[in-house]
Amino acid sequence: xxxxxxxxxxxxxxxxxxxxxxxxxxxxxxxxxxxxxxxxxxxxxxxxxxxxxxxxxxxxxxxxxxxxxxxxxxxxxxxxxxxxxxxxxxxxxxxxxxxxxxxxxxxxxxxxxxxxxxxxxxxxxxxxxxxxxxxxxxxxxxxxxxxxxxxxxxxx
Numbered sequence: 405x406x407x408x409x410x411x412x413x414x415x416x417x418x419x420x421x422x423x424x425x426x427x428x429x430x431x432x433x434x435x436x437x438x439x440x441x442x443x444x445x446x447x448x449x450x451x452x453x454x455x456x457x458x459x460x461x462x463x464x465x466x467x468x469x470x471x472x473x474x475x476x477x478x479x480x481x482x483x484x485x486x487x488x489x490x491x492x493x494x495x496x497x498x499x500x501x502x503x504x505x506x507x508x509x510x511x512x513x514x515x516x517x518x519x520x521x522x523x524x525x526x527x528x529x530x531x532x533x534x535x536x537x538x539x540x541x542x543x544x545x546x547x548x549x550x551x552x553x554x555x556x557x558x559x560x
Contacts, residue, residue, distance in 0.1 A: 461520070497517075
């Protein structure tokens, strides 16, 4: 039987692979926690998924995962969080966006990110400690990762 995390994270990985003209190398970088991958040896991502069919999609990030996330940001100067919103869509947040909605103070054992959207519209993103002012597009995964991976190359 295919595990839920494989099903959802796999859809995000396929979306990334299918979105670029160039080849892309993907490897798992954290053995003890699933969802952490390194793209082209330079951009780490953390994939989180929600099985809900409709919004709001809520993603919980515990302290251990936050610690790993912060260590990857320090090592690579970036770590994207890829949010798989059930069967609705996949979006990504750069560290600069994540730091606006989550404070890394570690006073709580876990943090939360929530995504909502109306049919055909962009996503509103909020976290335990704030909201993003700008809405996030389903193309964010392509746009954000493309800038970092290929320095302005043409997307599919």
